[in-house]
Amino acid sequence: MAGDGDLNTPESGTGSSATDWARFLASWARHPIKMGAVAPSSRAYCNMMVRHATTELDGPILELGPGLGVVTRALLDHGIAPERITSIEYDPDFARMLRQRFPRVNVIQGDGFDLDKTLGPRRAEKFAAILFAIPIANLGQAERQALFRDYFSRLLPGGNVTQLSYLLKPPVEAVPGVFSVSASPRVWRNIPPARVWIYSQDRAGQTGAVDS
Numbered sequence: 001m002a003g004d005g006d007l008n009t010p011e012s013g014t015g016s017s018a019t020d021w022a023r024f025l026a027s028w029a030r031h032p033i034k035m036g037a038v039a040p041s042s043r044a045y046c047n048m049m050v051r052h053a054t055t056e057l058d059g060p061i062l063e064l065g066p067g068l069g070v071v072t073r074a075l076l077d078h079g080i081a082p083e084r085i086t087s088i089e090y091d092p093d094f095a096r097m098l099r100q101r102f103p104r105v106n107v108i109q110g111d112g113f114d115l116d117k118t119l120g121p122r123r124a125e126k127f128a129a130i131l132f133a134i135p136i137a138n139l140g141q142a143e144r145q146a147l148f149r150d151y152f153s154r155l156l157p158g159g160n161v162t163q164l165s166y167l168l169k170p171p172v173e174a175v176p177g178v179f180s181v182s183a184s185p186r187v188w189r190n191i192p193p194a195r196v197w198i199y200s201q202d203r204a205g206q207t208g209a210v211d212s
């Protein structure tokens with residue numbers, strides 16, 4: 001199994017095989033904007049995300065853009081029961097593989113930007129944590145903030161949104177009175193090195209300190 005410090009090499013990620021990395025790369029070649037990254041996140045980066053997500057709260061956990069399940073695997077290794085996790089993946093092939101790989105996780109093939117439609121009868125559910133890894137480079141700042149406002153309306157009190165992104169400044173700017181944003185330490189054992197962005201329910205809307 002990949003250790004905490006493994007880079008996002010073909011052997012890391014879900015720890016399965018180089019095939020995953022090839023699948024990821026092939027999908028990136030077909031849909032570069034939807035994929036965002038050319039390789040799965042490293043185990044160290046996924047663990048950093050899970051450490052900052054408010055999974056200690058009781059309640060379901062929502063994962064958006066799981067890819068081939070590197071963050072899903074980190075959640076499970078963190079002791080989260082698979083039944084608590086709902087993973088929404090747009091790519092039908094990835095969704096099918098996720099279902100095979102994690103049969104007790106609730107995998108939904110659908111759009112993480114349209115949760116009312118994708119969650120269907122579960123649309124009113126509140127989540128303990130939302131882990132977000134969908135590329136948003138093609139969205140303007142106002143659209144990103146509107147999207148995250150929607151996510152915050154779906155959180156339990158105290159719950160947060162965490163985001164994997166290689167950007168050097170907060171990908172989604174704080175919305176005063178709704179959420180603030182801070183950053184984890186940079187994870188060097190990832191290609192490229194990157195931070196986890198942490199969005200917290202906030203009354204003041206202050207932007208949190210960004211660690212080096």
Ligand SMILES: C[S@@+](CC[C@H](N)C(=O)[O-])C[C@H]1O[C@@H](n2cnc3c(N)ncnc32)[C@H](O)[C@@H]1O
Binds near residue numbers: 040064090
């Ligand atoms: C950068 S990859 C992240 C995969 C994995 N979480 C990781 O960290 O390696 C982005 C994933 O988001 C998925 N995706 C893109 N747009 C989406 C959408 N609107 N709804 C759900 N998933 C989406 C892509 O298919 C891809 O699997």
